[in-house]
Amino acid sequence: MPAEPSASSRADTAAELLRRSLERGRLAHAYLFLGDDLGVLEDAALRLAQTLNCLQPPTLGANGVPVEPCGICLNCRRITSRNHPDVVWVRPEMKSRIISVDQTRGVIDRMNLKTTEAAHKIAIFVAADRMNTSASNAFLKTLEEPPAGSVLILLSVEPDRLLETILSRCQRLSFASGLVRVEESVAGWIGEFAALAQPASPGLMGRYRLLGTLLNTLSQTKETIEEALTAQSPLTKHPDAEPSQRERWEDELTAAVEAEYRRRRAAFLAGLQAWLRDVWLGTLGTETGLAFLPQFGPATAAVARRLSPPEARRNLESWEATQRMLFTNAQEALVLEVGLLRLTL
Numbered sequence: 001m002p003a004e005p006s007a008s009s010r011a012d013t014a015a016e017l018l019r020r021s022l023e024r025g026r027l028a029h030a031y032l033f034l035g036d037d038l039g040v041l042e043d044a045a046l047r048l049a050q051t052l053n054c055l056q057p058p059t060l061g062a063n064g065v066p067v068e069p070c071g072i073c074l075n076c077r078r079i080t081s082r083n084h085p086d087v088v089w090v091r092p093e094m095k096s097r098i099i100s101v102d103q104t105r106g107v108i109d110r111m112n113l114k115t116t117e118a119a120h121k122i123a124i125f126v127a128a129d130r131m132n133t134s135a136s137n138a139f140l141k142t143l144e145e146p147p148a149g150s151v152l153i154l155l156s157v158e159p160d161r162l163l164e165t166i167l168s169r170c171q172r173l174s175f176a177s178g179l180v181r182v183e184e185s186v187a188g189w190i191g192e193f194a195a196l197a198q199p200a201s202p203g204l205m206g207r208y209r210l211l212g213t214l215l216n217t218l219s220q221t222k223e224t225i226e227e228a229l230t231a232q233s234p235l236t237k238h239p240d241a242e243p244s245q246r247e248r249w250e251d252e253l254t255a256a257v258e259a260e261y262r263r264r265r266a267a268f269l270a271g272l273q274a275w276l277r278d279v280w281l282g283t284l285g286t287e288t289g290l291a292f293l294p295q296f297g298p299a300t301a302a303v304a305r306r307l308s309p310p311e312a313r314r315n316l317e318s319w320e321a322t323q324r325m326l327f328t329n330a331q332e333a334l335v336l337e338v339g340l341l342r343l344t345l
């Protein structure tokens with residue numbers, strides 16, 4: 001397996017792609033920065049805002065498009081301290097964690113004002129996926145007819161929550177570090193799953209093999225947890241304790257095993273969700289380096305070629321529903337079986 005890309009190297013790759021497109025004089029009016037760390041995305045957006053509004057950019061690309069900021073001019077400094085009037089930051093409201101239609105309209109109004117100080121008016125939507133439906137619709141209109149001189153930058157760590165019409169109208173760049181939230185055992189199982197799905201769309205037998213790998217992995221996980229927690233339990237250390245005391249310890253042990261198992265199971269299922277998201281991003285015909293799990297690139301691309309974007313997106317919704325079902329008292333094996341049979345692969 002090739003070495004895992006580090007967070008910084010992948011962010012550097014995205015920054016380099018952006019730099020090269022600016023050198024060629026290609027400035028999009030809307031960008032979507034994807035990744036798994038909003039802080040990294042905010043830094044990248046801040047740098048682009050500086051680049052476009054720098055008063056003395058050290059490098060210019062084709063058509064006079066600036067390629068990098070000086071970092072020290074008045075505009076660069078005001079953008080760093082987040083108080084440049086032509087660079088607007090939009091964040092989800094604290095309580096609702098939503099970007100509302102009022103917030104969105106307010107930003108659009110500001111974008112429509114004549115630029116007073118800077119070359120470009122820039123709106124940066126932090127966690128753009130938090131726009132609710134009416135905000136998304138208001139935003140979409142602006143995306144279709146952007147005010148002259150404006151640049152919109154959307155940041156998202158959950159791009160599958162964005163409308164496809166918004167996604168497709170933005171130039172997308174991935175700053176995802178890959179693997180950061182996927183444990184080794186989870187990545188191992190997803191690798192197995194992706195490899196099984198890669199050559200051809202799995203038929204019924206294939207589906208049951210995929211289910212088999214999942215159920216095996218989960219039962220091994222549960223055994224490992226049971227062994228580890230039993231070894232730590234006072235039951236093992238105090239074999240002569242009172243029966244009532246032992247009973248209490250047994251109950252505690254059972255509850256602890258169950259809680260830890262649910263946590264681990266959620267990690268496996270979330271890992272598959274991340275891979276399905278990569279497949280979906282692949283169906284949108286995105287540039288290289290977009291994946292959240294780059295190590296499975298060939299299998300991801302192979303599956304993405306067989307699916308339409310709506311099919312791949314339905315997989316995301318369906319697998320999310322499967323995970324929610326497990327929080328109810330539904331029977332695990334049945335829920336997983338139905339969930340896997342529902343996926344289009």
Ligand SMILES: [Zn+2]
Nearest residue numbers: 054070073076
């Ligand atoms: Zn500057």
